[in-house]
Amino acid sequence: MDRAKKPAAIPVSPIQPTPQVSISDDNSRVTANLPTGQQLQVLLYGATVISWKSANGKENLFLSSKAHLDGSKPVRGGIPLVFPVFGPPSSDHPTGRLPQHGFARNSRWEYLGKSSSESSTLPNSKGDASVKLDFGLSNSMLSDSKWDYEFNLTYSVTLSQDSLETSLAVRNTGTSNYEFQVLFHTYLAVDSITETTVSGLEKAAFKDKVQGGKEVEPAGKPISIGSETDRIYTAAPEQAIKILEKGKDRYELTRDMLSDVVVWNPWLEKAKGMADFGPEDGHKKMVCVEAGSVSAWNTLDAGDTWEGGQRIKAL
Numbered sequence: 001m002d003r004a005k006k007p008a009a010i011p012v013s014p015i016q017p018t019p020q021v022s023i024s025d026d027n028s029r030v031t032a033n034l035p036t037g038q039q040l041q042v043l044l045y046g047a048t049v050i051s052w053k054s055a056n057g058k059e060n061l062f063l064s065s066k067a068h069l070d071g072s073k074p075v076r077g078g079i080p081l082v083f084p085v086f087g088p089p090s091s092d093h094p095t096g097r098l099p100q101h102g103f104a105r106n107s108r109w110e111y112l113g114k115s116s117s118e119s120s121t122l123p124n125s126k127g128d129a130s131v132k133l134d135f136g137l138s139n140s141m142l143s144d145s146k147w148d149y150e151f152n153l154t155y156s157v158t159l160s161q162d163s164l165e166t167s168l169a170v171r172n173t174g175t176s177n178y179e180f181q182v183l184f185h186t187y188l189a190v191d192s193i194t195e196t197t198v199s200g201l202e203k204a205a206f207k208d209k210v211q212g213g214k215e216v217e218p219a220g221k222p223i224s225i226g227s228e229t230d231r232i233y234t235a236a237p238e239q240a241i242k243i244l245e246k247g248k249d250r251y252e253l254t255r256d257m258l259s260d261v262v263v264w265n266p267w268l269e270k271a272k273g274m275a276d277f278g279p280e281d282g283h284k285k286m287v288c289v290e291a292g293s294v295s296a297w298n299t300l301d302a303g304d305t306w307e308g309g310q311r312i313k314a315l
C-alpha cells in the first residue's frame, strides 16, 4: 500500500489580530480605549466626560479631587453639559424653576452605544481607530421635570488619535416651540495657570461677570489669568481658540453652531468656597474654556432639531 507523502509544512509568520477599540460599561460609566493608547471615560450621570487621556497617558481634563462621582451633585471637572439654561435661571423665564446650568448635568443619561469605530484592516497595524459613543436623555426619563417641554437629546462623544469631539442634538418632540441655551463646560487641565494663555478671542467683546456683568471692549491681546476670571465672550470669532502653555500650543478648540465662549477660573478664594473643589491650589491646574450658545436664547420649533458641537485637539 502506497503511503501518501506528507506535504512539507510551509512556514507562515504568525498573524497578530488587529488591536481593537475596547469599550466597557459598568452601568455607571463607559470607558473606551483606542489601540493606540488614548482613553475616554464618561459617567452616565450627566453624560459627563470625566477623563480624556492622550496616547502618552497625559490627562487633558481637570477633575477636582473632591468631585462627587456618585450622582449626588454635578461633577466638578471634566465636561459637564449645560442645558437648557446657562447660569442661574431668571424666575420670569420657563427655565425659572431649574437649578443653575439646568438639568442635563445632573440627570442620569442612557448609553445608546458605540455608533462608529474604524480601524485599519492591515494585520499587525494599530490603525487609526476612533470611537463615537452616544448618550440619550428625554423628558420621559426625568422623574421631576421642572421644565414643561418635550425633548430628545443625543450627546455624542468621539475619541480620536489627537482629539475629542462632543456634539449635542436637541430635538423638540413636543407640539410647542421653546427656548434653550447650551454649553460644554470644559475644564481643561494645565500645568500652571500663570504660564497659560488663551488666544483667538482678542477681537471679541465680553461680559465680565466678575465686574457685575459689565460689557468690556475687545482686549486686543491673548488672555492671561492671574485672578478670578469669569467672562462670556459673545459672538466670538469663528477662528480656532488656542490654549498655550509657556508660549507653546497645548489645546486647540473649534466650534460648530456655538457662538459664545466662557472663560472661567475661580481662583483661590472662590475655589475655597466650593466644597467640591480640590486640591486647595487646584485653580492653578485648570482653565475652563466653554463653548456654548448662552448670550441669547435659541428657539426650537416643534419637530425641529438643533445641533452643535466642539472639537478639542490636544497638541
Ligand SMILES: O=P(O)(O)OC[C@H]1O[C@@H](O)[C@H](O)[C@@H](O)[C@@H]1O
Pocket: 074, 100, 101, 185, 209, 230, 231, 262, 264, 290
Ligand atoms: O459652580 P457651578 O454651578 O458648576 O458653576 C461654575 C461656573 O460656571 C461658569 O460657566 C460660570 O460662568 C460661572 O459663573 C460659574 O461660577
